[in-house]
Amino acid sequence: MGKILARDREQNEKETWIGLIGDLAGCISIKRPKEVSSICLILCKSLDRPSRYLREAAAAALSEFVRFSDSFGSLLEQMVEGLCRHVSDESPTVRRLCLRGLVQMPPVHVVQYTTQILSVIVALLDDPDESVQLTAVSCLLTVLGSSSADAVEPVLLNLSVRLRNLQICMNAKIRANAFAAFGALSSYGFGPQRDAFLEQVHAAFPRLVLHLHDDDLGVRRACRNTFKSIAPLVEFDGMVALTNTHRFSSDHRGDYEDFLRDIARQFAQHMSSRVDTYMASIIQAFEAPWPVIQANAIYLCSSVIAFSSDQHISALYYSQVFGMLIGKISRSSDAIVRATGSLALGLLLKSANSSSWKVARLDSTDSALTGREMESSRR
Template sequence: MLQFKLLSCLLSEEARSYVKLMSRENTNHVVVFDEVLSVAGKDICTKDIPRIRGGWAIQDVFYAFSQHKELALLFLEYTLSILHKEPVIINSSEKGESTSESLADDCILQATMFALNAFMRGGGKIGKQAVEKSYPSVLSGLILKLGSLNGVAELGRNELLRSLLIAFQSFCECVGDVEMGKLLARDGEQTEKDKWIELVQEIACSSSVKRPKDVLPTCVILCNALNRNQRAEREAAAAALSEFIHHIEKEPTLLEQMVEEMCQHVSDDSPTVRSLCLRGLVQAPESHMLKYIQQVLGVILALLEDPNESVQLTAVQCLLNVLNLSEQDAVGPILINLLVRLRNLQVSMNTKMRSNAFAAYGALSAYGVGLQRTAFIEQIHATLPRLILHLHDDDLSVRLACRNTFQLLATLMEVEGLSVLLSKQYFASDRRSDYEDFIRDLTRQLCRLSPARVDSYLESAIQAFDAPWPVIRANAVCLVSCMLSFLDDQRFIAPYFSQVFATLVGRMSQSPDAIVRASASSALGILIKRSNMLRSLVSRYDRADSSRNSQSGDSNTKTPSEFQEQAEGNPNDGASGAAIKGTEADH
């Protein structure tokens, strides 16, 4: 048969003539291509190709295919079909998902990339025309395989990735995209996921600029690839699409398809796919964004509760980006849900999460109007103690976000004198002494609000005594002690005094953090001074009350001093009470 005759002559000078003959005869070209790649794969896996004396003859066959007017496109399509073929997936307990391709499959894939490299380097005018015609399929195939082989490289198998990068560079040279070639030379062998994801995005950007007419068919292929089985290929497709979506303003039908696909895949089992699809949705052309804004906000709302922190962070960042384009009608129905979920993220250990969550909370103040105003103000007061505490967060970005958010929310809170406090220099200062001065002035204003409001502030601040950050624990101690020092209602503050005294004594003596011990000591001094002042006032009124009670004969009425004694002599706090009395004696 002709194909066997061809194979028998592959290593001879007659190879090119048989290629020409094959194009004229009624020959099954796929069978021939299969056998050529099979032989090439065996050579690659068993021989040192660069050291073969006289050169590797099969490479001449690849050149001959690429230079043949009829076979060039057929051979390119054949190699692309292998490049686009989905690998079989297995789950590895140590490395997670990985491919289960055999050594023979690896050899065929290696041969395919050798063939592509030879085709694009040695194809001349005919080969170049074939590549230009198949540009979307070639680029998308290389992108998907870049993702797939990065997963293999993480397992220590780098040879396939290197072969792909050589073929990719040849593609860049063939189509004249110098910028893309530079990107591959710089970051091609970076196997960390963040690095190769960024590389794919930059490749998509370069292609969009150089080949705008090819964006549509490339995106169609990649949209379909979001449904592939291999996670790394879905991640590569999502990375490319998140960048291509910038450039399809004039393709509303494709944009609609991409939005639909991305909305479906925000539930993908890969956190990377979920994040990239959301980023893509937010980066849709502004001229079309209003049409999809409710869908995008719905996705953001869902992903704010994603089990993966990186996805949550992406959702918060995307919320900040998209609010600039959102109308009241789109945000209003989900406003309270957004606020509640952002509050949960404000205590994240991730500083980027905290700063963005506080910033987004402030950005939503623009929508707290009309029917939403009352509910929004309640949410402000619910998060106010936390906002106050993180005004002096360890991280500068969190401090700046909290200051900006406080200023945005202040106009809605209607607290007397608050705007004046926020205009003073100590509000923007990073010095702790300035922060404590601000807290004293602020709590003086807050304590004039309703008892129920003040009670909720105290409860929230006391919970922060157990915050994971020493500086926030110290801030909570300062805030609570200042609030208690400005409250006048003995019956209201009595339960808090006993609870806070006991906690402060323990923190002052046992906390490993100097800033907490110092704050506890200072707070004890404030509260003891306040307690002594109240006792002095109480004893003065006791005499007048006792006189009135004896005259009226009401023996059941408790005097203010009895309330004071009840607060300080709580049987549950005997140890702390003894410590406090000792401290009082020292003072």
């Protein structure tokens, strides 16, 4: 214990004490195992005390003691009940420590309590405190590694929606874990809720593609792994083949833009029924808080229009996107947005759809002029 107390800790004071209490609990579990049960009984009662600091200390100790709960018997049930009850505590520290404790049980017990743990995670993914959200999404990844389909299926769609919301979080660790957990969910997307989950996949797909070249390396890796996981769920084989290319795994910007052109062709050729939904999501990302994601959205959106042979797509999006590109090039303060906007503008102007768009504009102009001439002749 002396070594634990002597450690130099770099966290803030509160985190230092929380970590210290957890370390001491782990040491007691190893050195004085016979005393752990009686200590845990006291700590379970301490979770109900009015003092916030006492509850935080109790949660820190219990979340560590529970790792050594193989022989606790009925005491474990009491500990789980207390931890579950306090995941709604007013202290975010208590909330995240209680959840962490539930997940740190020996695997055999985690399986036994999976339904309760997943229910807690669903609630805490929406927590207003980022540290709790990060704990929840990290714990979800751990639990999904051993959960049965029967346990996950009732919350599959709820988890999907909440993870999609976290994929636009400014915290890169939360963002990376949210993408990774969405990929882990794909293992459970083949049951009775397959069609509903597939809709969630398609709703998340454009954002996943855009964050394959996120500024954060951890997010990139998570997105690549998730892309590989959900590619078999998408409705054609070409998407799986893309994951085996150098362009997919490269961190070079030029390779990524080549990949975006490849995937835009796949969208245009094989997923015409989904293009409207995809385009709405991609255009929305023009205003993402990250310049690199704006640039990715600009290039992907323009590529889809350029490679699509569907006149509906050209008529609906060409002029809108053209105007947005002009605005981005002239007003954006970020070099990557301006440069990518110029590239995308060139892509649109060189495309076959450029001619059809010009013809459509000329036809509408001619119609307007003819209408005015007829009005003049009547006068």
